[in-house]
Amino acid sequence: MVASGRQRQRRTHEDEPGGRSTGIGSFLDRYAPEYRLYGTGKVALRDAVAAMLPETAADSHPSHSLDRRQSARSEPVDRTTQSTWNVLLPAYVPDAVAEPLRELGVEPRYYAITPELKPDEADLAARTDEGTLAIVSIDYFGFPQPGVDLVVAHAAEHDCYHVDDNAHGALSVADGKLLGTLGDVGITSLWKTLTVPNGAVLYVTNERLRERIDPSTCAGVADTVTMDDVSFVCARGLDRVLGAVPDLRRVVDPIVDRVSGDVPGPAARYEAGKRPCSKLTAAVCARVDPASIRMRRRAHYRAWLDELHQIDGLTPLFETLPVGICPQCVPVEAARPAVVQSQLATAGLDVHTWPRLPADVVADPTYETAQTLGASVLALPVDQAVDTDRIASLGATLRSVNDRRC
Numbered sequence: 001m002v003a004s005g006r007q008r009q010r011r012t013h014e015d016e017p018g019g020r021s022t023g024i025g026s027f028l029d030r031y032a033p034e035y036r037l038y039g040t041g042k043v044a045l046r047d048a049v050a051a052m053l054p055e056t057a058a059d060s061h062p063s064h065s066l067d068r069r070q071s072a073r074s075e076p077v078d079r080t081t082q083s084t085w086n087v088l089l090p091a092y093v094p095d096a097v098a099e100p101l102r103e104l105g106v107e108p109r110y111y112a113i114t115p116e117l118k119p120d121e122a123d124l125a126a127r128t129d130e131g132t133l134a135i136v137s138i139d140y141f142g143f144p145q146p147g148v149d150l151v152v153a154h155a156a157e158h159d160c161y162h163v164d165d166n167a168h169g170a171l172s173v174a175d176g177k178l179l180g181t182l183g184d185v186g187i188t189s190l191w192k193t194l195t196v197p198n199g200a201v202l203y204v205t206n207e208r209l210r211e212r213i214d215p216s217t218c219a220g221v222a223d224t225v226t227m228d229d230v231s232f233v234c235a236r237g238l239d240r241v242l243g244a245v246p247d248l249r250r251v252v253d254p255i256v257d258r259v260s261g262d263v264p265g266p267a268a269r270y271e272a273g274k275r276p277c278s279k280l281t282a283a284v285c286a287r288v289d290p291a292s293i294r295m296r297r298r299a300h301y302r303a304w305l306d307e308l309h310q311i312d313g314l315t316p317l318f319e320t321l322p323v324g325i326c327p328q329c330v331p332v333e334a335a336r337p338a339v340v341q342s343q344l345a346t347a348g349l350d351v352h353t354w355p356r357l358p359a360d361v362v363a364d365p366t367y368e369t370a371q372t373l374g375a376s377v378l379a380l381p382v383d384q385a386v387d388t389d390r391i392a393s394l395g396a397t398l399r400s401v402n403d404r405r406c
Contacts, residue, residue, distance in 0.1 A: 031178035040273035044202035046100030099270035118147030142169030173324035300382035307395025
């Protein structure tokens with residue numbers, strides 16, 4: 001599915017850039033000239049990177065493919081030879097993001113970040129070579145990546161593509177631009193903002209790449225409602241019940257964990273996501289009000305900030321909420337994350353650290369900052385799982401623990 005752009009409307013409210021509209025499609029049309037729907041962002045990334053690769057075996061070595069961002073591309077890619085290309089990703093990234101690159105024979109390389117989530121400029125430069133095809137920036141938790149201008153400048157200097165990974169903030173707009181559209185290509189995950197079983201968007205702002213994209217069978221919308229959709233609806237219904245009865249959740253969650261077993265590895269999770277956008281997702285997207293979703297999430301974010309300012313040992317990664325941002329969650333760095341998780345679980349709220357880091361990052365002391373963040377950053381919800389009254393109650397629970405410890 002491809003949608004073309006429409007004329008933008010004037011901003012009328014700090015929480016509603018572009019005015020009100022019904023449906024995700026109408027919202028996206030104001031900011032993106034063209035986009036495609038997918039089941040997951042990782043599969044969308046796979047199709048985008050495939051379009052960046054050289055056309056023929058003769059061009060398979062980086063030194064034979066100059067001016068990559070501007071060169072015309074018309075022939076199919078020959079992937080029968082050993083690839084020498086690489087894509088740079090920030091080390092603070094989920095482990096499965098590299099899987100579409102590996103599928104294409106492209107090496108994932110991780111660059112270090114600072115505690116402020118900025119690229120480590122020296123490390124980024126050291127990992128860039130003639131085989132660097134693209135550099136990925138991440139709009140963490142729905143906010144523009146701090147220091148993204150460094151990535152943009154570095155990509156331009158080294159003739160690399162820029163991938164704007166906006167998985168967390170489907171409705172976030174910064175300085176009049178939709179996050180996910182800041183690079184040559186970008187992705188966003190609908191299911192991380194909406195209550196839907198799956199769904200992602202691929203943006204392609206580079207015109208030559210747009211001509212080169214060959215959508216896989218995972219692009220577009222499924223023809224029918226599937227059992228996965230039915231299972232999702234049932235699971236969400238159960239989750240609402242458990243959220244309202246914390247004592248019941250404490251009984252049921254261990255049973256579910258035993259039945260579910262261990263979390264599959266990154267390759268298995270990537271493969272499991274290889275399907276089109278759910279028909280249920282598309283139906284929900286056609287009916288929701290993006291402005292209302294953004295306003296609700298922003299209100300919940302502010303409510304959490306009010307509580308967190310009174311609690312020691314919990315530091316928000318983003319202390320302010322800029323105009324137009326639709327946060328995925330409230331990311332907080334916890335001095336004692338396990339204690340916080342336990343106390344919130346007692347109150348019926350399950351929170352987790354983010355993310356599952358790649359094995360290469362976990363094993364390398366170069367990535368100490370990413371390791372520290374991965375072990376200590378908790379994602380506090382701002383979706384329909386909470387409201388401002390419940391956030392106040394959860395804040396009181398955390399303060400009481402702090403008071404007893406003092």
